[in-house]
Amino acid sequence: MGKIVDISKWQDKVDYKAFATETDLAILRVQDGSTIKDMVYQTHTAGCEQYKVPYGVYAFTRFTSVEDAKVEARDFYSRATVGGRKPLFFVADVEVKTMGDMRAGTNAFIAELRRLGAKKVGIYVAHHLYNTFNLDYSKADFVWIPRYANDGVSVIKPNYPCDLHQYTDKGKIAGITGNVDLNRLNGTKSLDWFLGKEDVKAVSKPVNQGYYKKKYDRLVSLTDVGVYEDKEFKKELKRHKKGTKLDIIDIAHSKNGTPRFITCGGYVTANREYVKAYTVK
Missing domain, CATH: 3.20.20.80 (Glycosidases)
Incomplete structure (x- = not known):
């Protein structure tokens, strides 16, 4: 390259x-x-x-x-x-x-x-x-x-x-x-x-769990959630309290394919038991 x-x-x-x-x-x-x-x-x-x-x-x-x-x-x-x-x-x-x-x-x-x-x-x-x-x-x-x-x-x-x-x-x-x-x-x-050869955003691609197949702009934490430095969740940077709203930049995947939300500040779980994602209209 x-x-x-x-x-x-x-x-x-x-x-x-x-x-x-x-x-x-x-x-x-x-x-x-x-x-x-x-x-x-x-x-x-x-x-x-x-x-x-x-x-x-x-x-x-x-x-x-x-x-x-x-x-x-x-x-x-x-x-x-x-x-x-x-x-x-x-x-x-x-x-x-x-x-x-x-x-x-x-x-x-x-x-x-x-x-x-x-x-x-x-x-x-x-x-x-x-x-x-x-x-x-x-x-x-x-x-x-x-x-x-x-x-x-x-x-x-x-x-x-x-x-x-x-x-x-x-x-x-x-x-x-x-x-x-x-x-x-x-x-x-x-x-x-x-280079314009792949115009579909990565965030729009289907991921493992079917409930995250579309682009979301925001998420709200349903419990206290950690914000991690990397998508493998090896280092926690900080925690957000229940009800915190965060902007979603993209969706990434861990090595085993588990989806993570990329937010302003780090990686957050995409598990629907802990967060709810929604589109800002």
Whole structure:
């Protein structure tokens, strides 16, 4: 498998022919807020298209209100798709607190992208802000989290469930001199899913127990339930009291096929004796 790399104006000199030999997926920055366009974006898209490198796009968010979030999303979509470009997906890069309710702003940003025609939308959230921002991850199609080791080589897994893990900012790739951000698949979604070759969400696939065959957005605990670091339930991170409501991101399976709900914060049982899942209308 090749590499998943995200690049921006900081990588302004790229040998795209060489870049294509090692890259399975590129994620290109379009803007930093509404006022700052990434001036290398069009060059990056042209190079990727010429050498058939699949790419998605991201925008560093700076919105200060719900209405401002909608404006940023419109600018993002317009800049990313000008000239008939069709990115595989769009990502809201949420790394700084710019308004009181980051959840509301991010939801508005995502909703506006979908209204404009974006089929796949992700959230990139800083690791240390995952819980603090309290984002509604169920509104996104995938979650992308950065967490690096000091040596730039070792992999330190995120403490939270995600589909993409940005594991180093000291990576190397053909065609670019200097360090780049490299990413790895970390959830249930395959590379084909990101490339648009597998459009059915993993969460929609039937699982062992027939009562979890559809996508749910929320669950409520019927008893006290544990939240675990991994789907094998080897390490409990915390417990939730009976009646706690949690957002569902996806469904995963243990090694023996037992379904688990992936929630904001970790893995939770999918046993209907302990939790009740329901769709938010």
